[in-house]
Amino acid sequence: MVAAKDLARAVVAAPWRGLASIGIRRVANRPISFIVERQDWSIRWDGIQICERINMRHPGVAGICARPERVTGAVAHFGSQFLWQVWHPYQSTSNKVVISYFHGKPEDGPEMARHVDCFLKHLDRIDRVIVANRSVHERLLSWGVPAQQLALIPIGVDTTRFRLPTDAERMEARRRFGVPDGMVAIGSFQKDGVGWGDGMEPKLIKGPDLFVETVERLNRDFPVFVVLTGPARGYVKQGLDSRGIPYSHHYLENYFDVPHAYHALDLYLMTSREEGGPKSLLECAASGVPVVSSRVGMAPDVIDDGVTGCLTDVGDIDATHAAAASLLSDVAKRVQLKAVARDRVAAYDWSVVGDAHFSEVYEPLLRDMGLRA
Template identity: 25%
Template sequence: MKVLQVITGLAAGGAEQQLRLLLRHLPDHHRCEVAVLTEPGTVAAGIRADGTPVHHLAMRGNRDPAAVPRLTGLIRRGGYDLVHTHLYRACLYGRLAARLAGVRAIVATEHSLLDGRIEGRPTTPAVRALYLAAERLGSTTVAVSAEVEGRLAAWGVPPHRLHLLPNGIDAARHTRPTASRAALRQTLRAELGLPQQAHVVGGVGRLVPGKRFQVLVDALALLTARRAAREPWLLLVGDGPERAALQRRARLAGVGHRTVLTGERDDVPDLLTAMDVLAAPSTRETFGLAVLEGLAAGLPVRYTCCPALAALPPEAAPGALRLPSDAAAYADALGPPPGRRPAALPQPPAVHHYAIARVAAELGALYDRLATT
């Protein structure tokens, strides 16, 4: 079966990394290619390096009707059996182009639908109406969590067109022998300018207001004032429009020299080894993939919202602690433990529950079912 994955952009982000992970684990009889509408960043380079072709549609802005015939032509020439779209703009353009090209098996994954917002844009009546009109052109809409599934149903997407399939995580990528993990940690800390003995608080995600990384900057300032034996540092992995504001906030709080922003990176599993604890102060998430990645890497995790964990019993993630999203609460929970730095925690049941192999196998079965109906 030949499948075209259509996505809005391929800069580093949760949906983009999830697509790359799925491409690595889908059953072999699904031969995939990728079409990216705009911004083919580090994830596009990674997908190509993995051996999957990536087509760049060179879309100009949110409204570029010329992208529809370009994408339609690509689908016709490629002879794809199924088209799978990801993210709002790609879902609009991709479903329409697939229909115009004569493809009837069309899947869309809804990665980022929150109350009142979809991928950062307000869900106005016009946005919702356009979304629902495009949804009817497809076959099935995949929701990455029960919360997303419920919101889509409330919008009016018929239940028989919805399929709940959570994001997946590759636990093996986060599993390293103790010695190699220690060596990688030492190398990365030297590369990033982090002292080898520092207590490093980490955050992973797009630098956008919704991630609330300013809470971690303020918590770092509070921790610094307590003068712990191991000085605290903050390592933020990701890029986005809030980068300059976060740097300015850190400088004004007197912790700019101990705040490291890596920018866009595609080696998150490696970078997690440089951290001592992962913090996720966002109050609104559709899944919470960064939290699971932290747990897979053997880190204690402090978080505010993670639907992936909310769906499981507390014993599924004993290393995770839920907190209110304020600086004082995070400062109290992020301080260095007394004595020597503890070893990596074992991967908890939550990580194995969301194993990418299982998720990819279920998605492949959905592809097979839709392509034969």
């Protein structure tokens, strides 16, 4: 039998590995289950960080789960509204249900319109809805979601792993990610293709077409090299190939390799038409990478335009190009932006965000269920 102290230590040290390291294959019904995708992607990383922070204070209370049909008598937090849409018919009525609603509105397309309709139709089956930014918070209020049902909690970042690189670390990262000497490295770390294959069909909501066109314009005045991470990047890669713009693509299966990718960059472009986060904005700030972003998701909440980064209107390629070109031409401005952004991002560390999830959402629901952490 495994001692309680060993159980707690394993959960705190490595919740993302489950408890296999101490001989337990599965733990049933933790009080808080963070529901994730089967794929090792962004939502899973969020869940790992949130559960890790909570378990540091309340060992063994929270864990990630890819089998929501097995969760009963617990707080079941669906890491995205899309996961909830798939699984809600199979949820035990003994659960308190939490969902993270990142983004989406009916005008985004027929599929999203159906999703929004399902979400609003079944609001009575959801106990709390977490949104990451003020824009989506206001949107859901306008749709009639009660204010007491909403919690505004941003996405977080690990400011110990995502940090300013030394000169040696920066040089090593540029070698690792294939950035030639003298080239300007522009980053895009996301999933912007449909599905989990090559990603030749673009998710236009993520702005891959805007990214490619902006990079093409920058390449006329700067020696551009693009660094890509994430799955399903085929559309972007094809666009760069057709324009003769050099790039490297690394699908980093280990999330803890991602900080090294930021160390290789001179600039990050976020050209999405709709976002819930993205967490890349925070990762850039923590890693000292200047960012130009469209005014979507958390960007207006996180970026002080001209002080910690640059904001442009959605789809405005001229403004995005001008802001990026200005930063690339002004070393002193980049240095100033990086310093201020790094200082302010501490407010978004997962230690703060994880505590907010527990105190504002999980703990009250556990109390309603007669449970204590």
